[in-house]
Amino acid sequence: MVNPEQLIDRLRSRGWRLSAQRRVVAEALQGDHVHMSAEEIYSLARERLEEISQATVYNTLRELVSMGEVRVLLADDGVKRYDPNVAVAHHHLLCVHCQTFKDVHPSGDDGVELPDAERFGFILTGMDIVFKGICPECQLVLGVQDHQ
Amino acid sequence: MVNPEQLIDRLRSRGWRLSAQRRVVAEALQGDHVHMSAEEIYSLARERLEEISQATVYNTLRELVSMGEVRVLLADDGVKRYDPNVAVAHHHLLCVHCQTFKDVHPSGDDGVELPDAERFGFILTGMDIVFKGICPECQLVLGVQDHQ
DNA sequence: TGACGACTTAGAACGATTCTAAAGCTAGAA
DNA sequence: TTCTAGCTTTAGAATCGTTCTAAGTCGTCA
Known part of the structure; x- marks a missing residue:
């Protein structure tokens, strides 16, 4: 099993500015869930930080993907899911x-x-x-x- | 190489009503192309039958997929491509x-x-x-x- | 304190696809 | 041949996930 702090630790050590919004998105990702859609991540993030906007979730996910910290999976419904388990x-x-x-x-x-x-x-x-x-x-x- | 008539022959023998619109879509699919998007199939179909509408192309593709005659592939851009080569x-x-x-x-x-x-x-x-x-x-x- | 850059936001825009409701065809019955 | 029921097609509206835009906020460093 992956250390639950792994993703956030990696991000911090890469000098990524970790705002409250980005933290809840990263935390949602590294929880013990199946791979979630942006929508699911948004609603999970919202439980922890009510003011977070959808745009920020999308921005953050896009950035994590382009940093290579998270992988995109496309299900047959065409909706993206995010896989934080890139290390293994x-x-x-x-x-x-x-x-x-x-x-x-x-x-x-x-x-x-x-x-x-x-x-x-x-x-x-x-x-x-x-x-x-x-x-x-x-x-x-x-x-x-x-x-x- | 697949017999170029294979798809249309299969459809005919399944009793599928083969209108002019459906024919040009099927012909576009079984030509010697890479797997095309609905948009690409539409513009190819249009070269042969100017009046064909986008909706018909989508309807026909959806039906072919649900009949199991054509397979959907999802590229990383989230756009569907259609693979007529299901037999092999x-x-x-x-x-x-x-x-x-x-x-x-x-x-x-x-x-x-x-x-x-x-x-x-x-x-x-x-x-x-x-x-x-x-x-x-x-x-x-x-x-x-x-x-x- | 000021200023700059990075981050966030709401809402508009986008693009692929599906839906809707009306019109057009076609095969087979009469 | 004509009629008809059901299938097919159509234009355009609607949908939905995602991205863009432009304005606003925040943090940091001088």
Whole structure:
């Protein structure tokens, strides 16, 4: 598990000016949540600092992403989710119904390679694996069963 | 290479009513293009059928997706691209600069597995692998070089 | 104290997509 | 052939997440 202070500590040590607004956004991110949307982060931040504006949440998130401290995930609904867990390599499991992401560490992922003939002259910078499925809560809602 | 008539043939044999508008959308999809956005498909369709409306393009694409004949890809810009090549299993290579997708067939992808302990009770329905990189055209634009 | 730069804010603007309500087509019945 | 019911198309409005704008606030350093 990630040290809950990690993100804020990293930001401080990078000399990032830590206003009250930025702090509540960072705190919301590093809590033990699934990866949240900007909207969810906004409402969580608001519980702690009522005056914070949506624009500040968006500004802060955009800045954290461009600093490389937070990663953006796009669910199938097109809405961005924010993943603060950049320090540890991992992939994702997405519920196709409720669009929730979970971090996962698949086996065999280091064996995946793109043959030269399929690189089309690209400079490769990364690879993401997304498993898709239906989470337990949505299985109940949908009335589906896991036959395995 | 996919038979260029495949998509339209499949649709016809499924009893899908093939209007002029739907035909030009399907033809645009199955041409030898990279995976296009709705906007790009609209302008291509328009070259062949000037009166076609944007709404029809969106309606048709949505229907093709829900029929399972076309797959949606979300680039990092949040804009949907449409992949008509559902018949053959494949993964994707995305240019992080121009957001173009190419189909690829990595090696070792069948060795990737999610351990039981990491499934969190999900019913798994699929796995997508997306390689990211910079395409040759964008390398020129950006002035970066491939050192390998 | 003043001034500058960084940060925040409300609200407008934006862009992709979906919705709405009306009009147009088409296949098959009469 | 004509009629009709249902599917399809249309323009434009609406939606929603996100970004932009321009003004206001704050903190820091001289």
